[in-house]
Amino acid sequence: MATNRLIKESSPYLLQHAHNPVDWYPWGEEALNKARTENKPILVSIGYAACHWCHVMEKESFEDETTAAFMNEYFINIKIDREERPDLDHIYMDAVQTMTGSGGWPLNVFLTPAGKPFYGGTYFPPKAVFNRPSWQDVLAGVSNAFREKREAIDQQAEDLTQHLVRSNEFGVQSVAGLELDFDALFNREKARLMFENIMKTADQDEGGFGRAPKFPQTFTIQFLLHHFHYTKEPRALQQACLSLDKMVLGGIYDQLGGGFARYATDAAWLVPHFEKMLYDNALLVIVLCEAYQLTHNLLYERAIRQTLAFVEREMLSEEYGFYSALDADSEGEEGRFYVWDKQSIDAVLGEESPLFCTFYDVTEDGNWEHKNILHIKIPPQQFADQHGLTVEELWQRMDKCRGLLMQVRNRRIRPLLDDKQLLGWNALMNHAYCKAAGALGNDHYREVAVRNMEFMLQRFRLPDGSFGHTYKGGEARFPAFLDDYSCLIQALLQLQEITGDTVYLHTARALTNRVLDNFSETDTGFFFFTPTGQPDIIVRKKEVYDGAVPSGNAVMAINLYCLGIIFDVPGWRERSVQICALLQETVTRYPGSFGVWATMIQALTYTIPEIAIIGGDFAMLREDVLRRFIPIHVLQSAPSEPTSQEFPMLVQKPYSSDAAIFLCRGYACQQPVNEVDALVKLLENV
Numbered sequence: 001m002a003t004n005r006l007i008k009e010s011s012p013y014l015l016q017h018a019h020n021p022v023d024w025y026p027w028g029e030e031a032l033n034k035a036r037t038e039n040k041p042i043l044v045s046i047g048y049a050a051c052h053w054c055h056v057m058e059k060e061s062f063e064d065e066t067t068a069a070f071m072n073e074y075f076i077n078i079k080i081d082r083e084e085r086p087d088l089d090h091i092y093m094d095a096v097q098t099m100t101g102s103g104g105w106p107l108n109v110f111l112t113p114a115g116k117p118f119y120g121g122t123y124f125p126p127k128a129v130f131n132r133p134s135w136q137d138v139l140a141g142v143s144n145a146f147r148e149k150r151e152a153i154d155q156q157a158e159d160l161t162q163h164l165v166r167s168n169e170f171g172v173q174s175v176a177g178l179e180l181d182f183d184a185l186f187n188r189e190k191a192r193l194m195f196e197n198i199m200k201t202a203d204q205d206e207g208g209f210g211r212a213p214k215f216p217q218t219f220t221i222q223f224l225l226h227h228f229h230y231t232k233e234p235r236a237l238q239q240a241c242l243s244l245d246k247m248v249l250g251g252i253y254d255q256l257g258g259g260f261a262r263y264a265t266d267a268a269w270l271v272p273h274f275e276k277m278l279y280d281n282a283l284l285v286i287v288l289c290e291a292y293q294l295t296h297n298l299l300y301e302r303a304i305r306q307t308l309a310f311v312e313r314e315m316l317s318e319e320y321g322f323y324s325a326l327d328a329d330s331e332g333e334e335g336r337f338y339v340w341d342k343q344s345i346d347a348v349l350g351e352e353s354p355l356f357c358t359f360y361d362v363t364e365d366g367n368w369e370h371k372n373i374l375h376i377k378i379p380p381q382q383f384a385d386q387h388g389l390t391v392e393e394l395w396q397r398m399d400k401c402r403g404l405l406m407q408v409r410n411r412r413i414r415p416l417l418d419d420k421q422l423l424g425w426n427a428l429m430n431h432a433y434c435k436a437a438g439a440l441g442n443d444h445y446r447e448v449a450v451r452n453m454e455f456m457l458q459r460f461r462l463p464d465g466s467f468g469h470t471y472k473g474g475e476a477r478f479p480a481f482l483d484d485y486s487c488l489i490q491a492l493l494q495l496q497e498i499t500g501d502t503v504y505l506h507t508a509r510a511l512t513n514r515v516l517d518n519f520s521e522t523d524t525g526f527f528f529f530t531p532t533g534q535p536d537i538i539v540r541k542k543e544v545y546d547g548a549v550p551s552g553n554a555v556m557a558i559n560l561y562c563l564g565i566i567f568d569v570p571g572w573r574e575r576s577v578q579i580c581a582l583l584q585e586t587v588t589r590y591p592g593s594f595g596v597w598a599t600m601i602q603a604l605t606y607t608i609p610e611i612a613i614i615g616g617d618f619a620m621l622r623e624d625v626l627r628r629f630i631p632i633h634v635l636q637s638a639p640s641e642p643t644s645q646e647f648p649m650l651v652q653k654p655y656s657s658d659a660a661i662f663l664c665r666g667y668a669c670q671q672p673v674n675e676v677d678a679l680v681k682l683l684e685n686v
Helices: 012-016 029-038 052-062 065-074 086-100 135-148 150-167 172-176 188-199 218-231 234-249 278-295 298-314 342-359 380-386 391-409 423-440 443-459 482-499 503-519 552-566 570-589 595-606 618-627 676-684
Strands: 024-026 042-047 076-081 107-111 117-121 468-472 475-479 610-614 634-638 660-665
Touching: 012 052, 012 076, 024 029, 029 042, 029 076, 042 086, 052 065, 052 135, 065 135, 086 107, 086 117, 086 150, 117 135, 117 150, 135 150, 188 218, 188 234, 188 570, 188 595, 218 234, 218 278, 218 595, 234 278, 234 298, 278 298, 278 423, 298 423, 342 391, 380 391, 423 443, 423 468, 423 482, 423 618, 443 482, 482 503, 482 552, 482 618, 503 552, 552 570, 552 595, 552 634, 570 595, 610 618, 618 634, 618 676, 660 676
Parallel strands: 024 076, 042 076, 610 634
Antiparallel strands: 042 107, 107 117, 468 475, 610 660
């Protein structure tokens, strides 16, 4: 079978299209120069390996010889993996959303030979349906307009590009007159208002926020957990735990193998979009760890352990890098790998099948397209009571059944694995392992985090000392973006907490200086998504929304504050407070879109504790502290007071042969305590 230029790429998504009759190019100078030379419009088609509708459009249109011939004659066709080039995806997604009011993947956008967008959309069917034009009609219309109305198209592209530039200028006007009146900017009434605005969108019956489709929205759940800690507002904990319970018991969670799907298509979390993304599982483990620390709910511990077992089984490389995603489809059907008919379960489980099927709501008719998505309708404790079992006995029997069914499922044709490794997503999973190591007191999770950090620091590093965004086949590619660096710095901070190894702090400081040098917008204090000097983008965007992954700017606000405390760099703390202040009004109004920002602003409101554990059996005392829930904080530990002055949290402390915990704010410390319960009481009295 003939191939196109994508056959030389490493991205699984691009390789999927390497055998299309479309003459696809990867993004790069060859394609852009050809468009300029031949004066042709550019079609940029963006997707990712686990994207269901991307596969659909490929089969319907990009594998069609007639359609491909038209595309090849009238366009320069470029395929982009949005996970490899999120910078380009952000720019052209913003353009399509501006033009059409909506976005998604596959993203198909048409550019002038100068690379400026003038028309676009998402999925287009092969034949016009539901007021959606066919792909052939779109191609013909764009081609004709480009030839016959070129001046108007160039003007439209220029206007749209200028709009993208202007929309990126937030913060510039307000920073000049910004007065950092801390008490006025960060007060408890505004924190309460953020909470109330979140609760306006909360589904108090089924958990989560808003209507279907439902995404996990872990940042909002995390805000609620922190809000409960600060205020003891029962609705905050109730909504956070309801949301986590419904997901862990629902079909969005893989009840057999562990791990979470991308989102639920319904309000009750039954029917997932079956792809499994590394970042979703990392973020859910992080928030489950915090919920477990607060509640000691064994359901959360179980979900943490099963999810990390899934990650190690299916998404961990021999080098200790984490792969990106598992596809939703197998054998051409979405969810086929995961769903069951009752007859198959009966044949495997025999006399245990009735209890299993009742618990996981398996019926002859099925609960989705005549098949069954395993989910738990009755909470485990209630179900166990109804059947004369303890919860432990129920889980023992169910786990034995799960093992038998997993043996059968493992013989099925598996969904495609997207085996590229992304720096930012690896860092998020590293953060998750650190949280799990602390919350559960698990040495294995600590070891995985250490080995994965070694992998990231070695394999993603480029010859000039900077980092790459992707890694596959022994090669790091594409300059790392703000999200990559910010999440890596945060993971280093977390790993220092659970190990006490200050090498991670020195690395975090060096990376922070690199971010400040290469990503800063000095006028506002925000950071650009792309480093300086990147030649192939039409605008340097600043991303502040907390979407599927946290905003790199929000994570840098936390990093700068914490590292500013650790190394006593007041300018870093001030910059953190400044960018939080610039967004504070918007975050208060729309906290669901700025969950990480909201959590940081709330922490500034209630103050961020500095905790030092020094002397004696400090490591054991540190493990006790790590098991407790403490919102955003700075933690360092050491066997004794250091001889150097580089870590001010650790110096000038009265030394004792017994381990002591110092709770400080602005390096002003209270009397040391020797027990974690005493620390918790001190924290509660703030």
